[in-house]
Amino acid sequence: GQQLNQSPQSMFIQEGEDVSMNCTSSSIFNTWLWYKQDPGEGPVLLIALYKAGELTSNGRLTAQFGITRKDSFLNISASIPSDVGIYFCAGPKIYGGSQGNLIFGKGTKLSVKP
Amino acid sequence: DTAVSQTPKYLVTQMGNDKSIKCEQNLGHDTMYWYKQDSKKFLKIMFSYNNKELIINETVPNRFSPKSPDKAHLNLHINSLELGDSAVYFCASSRDRGWGTQYFGPGTRLLVL
Numbered sequence: 001g002q003q004l005n006q007s008p009q010s011m012f013i014q015e016g017e018d019v020s021m022n023c024t025s026s027s028i029f030n031t032w033l034w035y036k037q038d039p040g041e042g043p044v045l046l047i048a049l050y051k052a053g054e055l056t057s058n059g060r061l062t063a064q065f066g067i068t069r070k071d072s073f074l075n076i077s078a079s080i081p082s083d084v085g086i087y088f089c090a091g092p093k094i095y096g097g098s099q100g101n102l103i104f105g106k107g108t109k110l111s112v113k114p
Numbered sequence: 115d116t117a118v119s120q121t122p123k124y125l126v127t128q129m130g131n132d133k134s135i136k137c138e139q140n141l142g143h144d145t146m147y148w149y150k151q152d153s154k155k156f157l158k159i160m161f162s163y164n165n166k167e168l169i170i171n172e173t174v175p176n177r178f179s180p181k182s183p184d185k186a187h188l189n190l191h192i193n194s195l196e197l198g199d200s201a202v203y204f205c206a207s208s209r210d211r212g213w214g215t216q217y218f219g220p221g222t223r224l225l226v227l
Contacts, residue, residue, distance in 0.1 A: 033215070042118075042204050042218030043157070086155055101147075101170050102216060104157040 002027040002093050006105035013079055014113050021108040022073040023089030032065050032072040033090040033102070043088060047074070081112050117141050118219040120205050126225045127195055134191045135222045137205030145169075146188040147216065148180060149204040157204070163188050195226045 006023050013019060023032070031050055035043035047058050049065035049072060056063055062075045076083055086107040093103055118139045127133055139146060147170075148160040162170035166182045177193045188205060205219040 037155075040221075042206075042221050044218070045215050048215060088157065101159045101162055101172075103159075107155050107157075109155075 002029075002091075002103060004089055004091060004103060004105035006087075006089055006108050008108060009106070010109040010111070012111045012113065015079060015081060017079055019076040019079055019083070019110060020073060021087060021110075022071060023105050024071040025091070026070070028069040028094070029091035030069070030094065031092055032063070034061075034063050034072070034074045035088045035090060035104075037086045037088065037107070039085065046087075076110075079110075079112050081114050084110055084112050086110070117217050118205055118207055120203075120219040120222050122222060123220065124223050124225075126227065128227055129195055129197060131195050132191070132193045133195060133224070134189055135203055135205075135224075137188045137190070137219055139186055139205075139207040139217070139219075141207055141209075141217060143207040143209050143217075144185055145208050145210065146182065146185070147206040147208075148188065148190050149206060149218075151202040151204060151221070153201070161188075161190075192224075197226050200224055200226045 004023050004025050033048050034046045036046050037043040047056050047063040052069050053067050054065040060077045065072055086109050088107045089105040090102045121136050145164045147162045149157050151157050160174045161180045163182045165185050179191045182188045202221045202223050204221045206216040208216045
């Protein structure tokens with residue numbers, strides 16, 4: 001079935017560094033979503049991508065929808081301590097041409113040292 | 115003011131008990147979901163309701179029964195709780211079916227002893 005593979009699984013970085021994480025699949029997705037989950041909270045949507053090749057920014061975050069529609073990356077520039085959390089990519093399953101429920105990657109856990 | 119709220123936030127109970135978790139959204143969304151997040155933080159959808167009708171039921175034991183009294187509420191009842199049910203359960207809602215932006219509640223941390 002459709003799966004999303006995220007890498008890296010975890011990252012330990014120094015405050016101020018840039019971060020890059022990605023999400024790949026063997027299947028095509030028509031929508032890519034990036035969520036962040038703070039400790040003890042529910043996931044919150046950061047960026048939504050709807051077209052192949054689309055590059056979208058949200059403050060220090062930038063995400064791109066791969067041309068092949070099988071991958072996406074998320075970059076965070078100049079990381080700060082509140083960037084700590086788990087970042088999930090997600091995309092709706094495709095059933096016979098139409099989109100269904102979201103499936104999530106296993107997450108990238110980000111730790112930031114002040 | 116809270117968009118998606120869940121109660122209780124924490125639930126500790128004994129194996130074999132029956133428990134319910136409640137969810138409410140004030141966003142006017144038509145679709146609501148229950149997700150389970152295991153100890154490895156893997157998020158998996160359990161159920162989805164659109165306008166009080168069940169539209170997704172993933173492979174979930176029938177001890178889990180969702181109920182939607184109206185489109186702003188989706189409750190989850192669990193019978194005969196087992197140790198493996200321990201997890202964080204998230205409610206979410208969206209305007210569209212599945213591919214729209216989903217707004218998540220704060221989660222209910224269930225521990226079965």
